[in-house]
Amino acid sequence: MMRLPLFDFRAPRTLEEAARILDGERANAMPLAGGTDLLPNMKRRQQVPRMLMSLSHIESLNRVMLNDSGLRLGACLILSEIAADPRFRNGFTALAQAASLVATPQIRNMATLGGNICLDTRCNYYDQSYEWRKSINFCLKKDGATCWVAPGSSKCMAVSSTDTGPALMALGARVRLVSRSGEREVLLSDLYNNDGIDYIKRKPDEILAEVLLDSLHGWKSTYWKLRRRGSFDFPVLSVAAAVRLSRNNTVEDARIIVGSAACRPLAATEAAKSLAGRSLDRQAIEEAATLAARIAKPLDNTDFDMTWRKRVTAEFVTYALRELRGDDVRAERESFTRYAFE
Amino acid sequence: MTTLPIESQKTSQIRFTLNGEETDVSFAPYKTLLEVLREDLGHTGTKHGCELGECGACAILLDGKPVLSCLVLALECGGKQVLTVEGLGENGHLHPLQDAFADLGAAQCGYCTPAILVTVKALLDQNPRPTRDQIREAISGNLCRCTGYLQIFEAVETAVLKITEQDSSAT
Numbered sequence: 001m002m003r004l005p006l007f008d009f010r011a012p013r014t015l016e017e018a019a020r021i022l023d024g025e026r027a028n029a030m031p032l033a034g035g036t037d038l039l040p041n042m043k044r045r046q047q048v049p050r051m052l053m054s055l056s057h058i059e060s061l062n063r064v065m066l067n068d069s070g071l072r073l074g075a076c077l078i079l080s081e082i083a084a085d086p087r088f089r090n091g092f093t094a095l096a097q098a099a100s101l102v103a104t105p106q107i108r109n110m111a112t113l114g115g116n117i118c119l120d121t122r123c124n125y126y127d128q129s130y131e132w133r134k135s136i137n138f139c140l141k142k143d144g145a146t147c148w149v150a151p152g153s154s155k156c157m158a159v160s161s162t163d164t165g166p167a168l169m170a171l172g173a174r175v176r177l178v179s180r181s182g183e184r185e186v187l188l189s190d191l192y193n194n195d196g197i198d199y200i201k202r203k204p205d206e207i208l209a210e211v212l213l214d215s216l217h218g219w220k221s222t223y224w225k226l227r228r229r230g231s232f233d234f235p236v237l238s239v240a241a242a243v244r245l246s247r248n249n250t251v252e253d254a255r256i257i258v259g260s261a262a263c264r265p266l267a268a269t270e271a272a273k274s275l276a277g278r279s280l281d282r283q284a285i286e287e288a289a290t291l292a293a294r295i296a297k298p299l300d301n302t303d304f305d306m307t308w309r310k311r312v313t314a315e316f317v318t319y320a321l322r323e324l325r326g327d328d329v330r331a332e333r334e335s336f337t338r339y340a341f342e
Numbered sequence: 343m344t345t346l347p348i349e350s351q352k353t354s355q356i357r358f359t360l361n362g363e364e365t366d367v368s369f370a371p372y373k374t375l376l377e378v379l380r381e382d383l384g385h386t387g388t389k390h391g392c393e394l395g396e397c398g399a400c401a402i403l404l405d406g407k408p409v410l411s412c413l414v415l416a417l418e419c420g421g422k423q424v425l426t427v428e429g430l431g432e433n434g435h436l437h438p439l440q441d442a443f444a445d446l447g448a449a450q451c452g453y454c455t456p457a458i459l460v461t462v463k464a465l466l467d468q469n470p471r472p473t474r475d476q477i478r479e480a481i482s483g484n485l486c487r488c489t490g491y492l493q494i495f496e497a498v499e500t501a502v503l504k505i506t507e508q509d510s511s512a513t
Binding site (some may be wrong): 001002003004005006007009011032034035036039040043044052054056080103104105106107109110230231232 | 372396
């Protein structure tokens with residue numbers, strides 16, 4: 001039986017109090033939101049914070065504020081509520097889809113938006129029990145010296161496995177980070193870092209408090225996720241895409257993000273740029289799909305064959321862009337993701 | 343690390359509502375709700391599976407919503423409403439879902455059953471006449487290695503009919 005290690009527990013009622021606690025504890029403490037990622041990791045001794053600071057009792061973190069200029073989402077919003085909220089449609093659809101495809105219904109009733117954004121990176125050599133990891137002399141990410149996926153690498157290659165991260169990047173999201181000394185707003189895309197250990201630039205004394213989205217009037221977005229089963233599994237490849245089309249259906253602006261193909265979600269900037277001013281015809285989509293697949297560099301440390309995961313990148317970009325131009329791809333979505341999204 | 347005697351580890355207390363009854367419990371602060379239910383309260387109906395959120399066997403209803411009790415800190419449950427399989431029947435009678443699961447062979451080894459029963463109860467509270475797809479989606483976080491799920495879907499549909507009949511004869 002795997003028990004949690006011992007920890008001190010704090011449950012502040014306000015963001016200010018939480019920031020004070022983190023200021024004192026720094027890396028000794030970890031914020032606890034839904035617990036669906038951190039608690040399993042603690043049971044396997046992958047993460048062993050001396051203190052857990054619950055964010056569940058801070059009311060302001062559960063708020064949704066919607067006005068003409070955009071949306072402000074509290075970091076502790078529950079994924080099942082985001083998935084079911086009809087306000088997160090049209091421009092914001094990719095977010096609702098990503099939230100609805102995380103893990104299982106029970107986990108989506110617990111897991112939070114902020115928690116999924118900050119999800120620990122994953123690897124076949126890391127997400128194992130303490131005894132299993134000990135038997136291979138541990139790995140670079142925790143307690144060891146060798147990256148078993150790429151033994152020559154000085155960098156940890158654990159995979160970014162967040163669903164909402166790529167979706168929010170496609171929507172141009174920013175996040176608000178609060179600490180005792182002040183607060184800052186950064187593009188979500190600038191918060192992630194392509195390193196399996198230092199995958200997120202949240203400082204230990206900062207709380208990810210809000211996700212900020214500008215109004216996406218005129219945009220359409222979608223999220224495609226690859227996993228073995230229609231439930232439970234983390235993504236092993238994902239594509240989030242958003243486009244703004246002009247009246248004559250040419251692309252005014254586009255963003256394509258490839259998830260779970262590196263230590264962070266990757267922006268397929270060239271692929272998105274290649275669409276500018278064009279209509280989403282077969283040739284434009286094919287070119288964008290080829291360019292996007294070029295940046296995906298999956299390694300052999302998740303489920304499924306890595307070369308196949310790379311090939312799926314181009315396929316998923318194709319389906320996503322076809323869906324955004326108005327094609328009916330529900331059958332394809334159901335066959336690949338075993339999931340319909342109405 | 344020295345191991346303290348179990349009783350002196352019980353340094354945390356909460357009061358919550360367990361299956362409709364106000365309950366006080368003392369427990370070691372690192373324990374999950376699953377561990378407190380089974381070890382400190384003797385409610386062993388909720389099953390202990392993978393401990394990592396990968397099987398669904400420990401699902402209970404927390405304030406009416408299905409969650410995994412192996413990933414909830416007991417420390418976070420003060421003031422909450424918890425429903426486990428022990429609280430499903432009323433006045434000594436099985437819940438219609440339990441009857442249907444027993445009658446139709448929807449429980450074989452039975453290990454996944456308590457979690458599926460409470461998860462489906464939460465579905466029926468929200469949606470009294472779910473379609474097969476809605477049932478499938480609701481229990482897509484509950485692994486069952488015996489039945490192949492078909493008997494489970496059939497038992498839920500049978501229970502839905504029975505509950506509808508009971509309700510219409512009551513009015």
